[in-house]
Amino acid sequence: MRKVTKNQIEQLYTFVEKHYVEWYDVQTELVDHLANGIENQWEINTETSFDTALVNEFKKFGIYGFSDLVEEKTKALNKHYRKQVLLYLKPFLELPKIIITLFFVWALFRLMHFLDDKNLLMMGLVIVIFSVHVFHVIRIKKGINKRKKKTGKKWLFENNIIQLGGLIHFLNIGVWSQNLFASDGEWTTTTELIISTCIVLYLLIFFISVVIIPKKLKEKMSKQYPEYILS
CATH class of the missing domain: 1.10.8 (Helicase, Ruva Protein; domain 3)
Structure with missing residues (x-):
C-alpha cells in the first residue's frame, strides 16, 4: 500500500x-x-x-x-478545561477538605462582620485577584514566546490556558464585583455569610483555574507532544 x-x-x-x-x-x-x-x-x-x-x-x-475544525477544537479544549476545574473543586466540597473550605468561609465571615468598611475588604480582594490574573497572563505569554523562539511552534492549548478555558468571563466578576457592594444598604448577618461563602468558592475556582489546571495540562501535553518544552 x-x-x-x-x-x-x-x-x-x-x-x-x-x-x-x-x-x-x-x-x-x-x-x-x-x-x-x-x-x-x-x-x-x-x-x-x-x-x-x-x-x-x-x-x-x-x-x-480548516476554520470550523479550529473552532471545534477550541470549544472542546474549553469544555475539557471547565470539567477539570469542577473535578478539582469537588474534593473541596467533600470530606475532609470541606472542613478547610468551611473554616475559610467562617474566617472571612468573622472578618467581614467586624469591619466597618466592608467595601474596603472587597476592593482589596479585587486588587489581589486582578494582580494574580495579570501575572498569570504575563507568565504564560512569556513561556509561549520562549517556546516559539526555541521550536518555532505555537500551541492552541496554551491560548486556552490564557483564557482559562473560557472561564475568564466568569472570573472577571472579581474585577468589577466592588460595584455589587457599593450599596449603602444594611449588611445583615445572612448577607455577610452568603457573600463570604461566594467569595471563598470564587477564590477556589480562581486558584484551580490559574494554578492547578495549567500545570496539569502542560504535563499532559508534554507527554502527548515530545516537541512541547515544559518551562
Whole structure:
C-alpha cells in the first residue's frame, strides 16, 4: 500500500499553516487527518498524485477550510478545561477538605462582620485577584514566546490556558464585583455569610483555574507532544 512519506508530511504541515492554522497541536491533528485521507485515496487509485489527493481532501472541509475544525477544537479544549476545574473543586466540597473550605468561609465571615468598611475588604480582594490574573497572563505569554523562539511552534492549548478555558468571563466578576457592594444598604448577618461563602468558592475556582489546571495540562501535553518544552 502506498504511504505518505516524511517529506510529504512536511508539505502537509506547510499546507495547513498556509491555510491559517498557526497552532501546532491543531496542525498535527489536521496533518494526520489529511495523510489518512490521501492514503485512503491511494487504496482506490495508486496513480493519483499527492497534490491531487491533497486538494481532494481539502475540499471536504468546505468553503471555510480548516476554520470550523479550529473552532471545534477550541470549544472542546474549553469544555475539557471547565470539567477539570469542577473535578478539582469537588474534593473541596467533600470530606475532609470541606472542613478547610468551611473554616475559610467562617474566617472571612468573622472578618467581614467586624469591619466597618466592608467595601474596603472587597476592593482589596479585587486588587489581589486582578494582580494574580495579570501575572498569570504575563507568565504564560512569556513561556509561549520562549517556546516559539526555541521550536518555532505555537500551541492552541496554551491560548486556552490564557483564557482559562473560557472561564475568564466568569472570573472577571472579581474585577468589577466592588460595584455589587457599593450599596449603602444594611449588611445583615445572612448577607455577610452568603457573600463570604461566594467569595471563598470564587477564590477556589480562581486558584484551580490559574494554578492547578495549567500545570496539569502542560504535563499532559508534554507527554502527548515530545516537541512541547515544559518551562
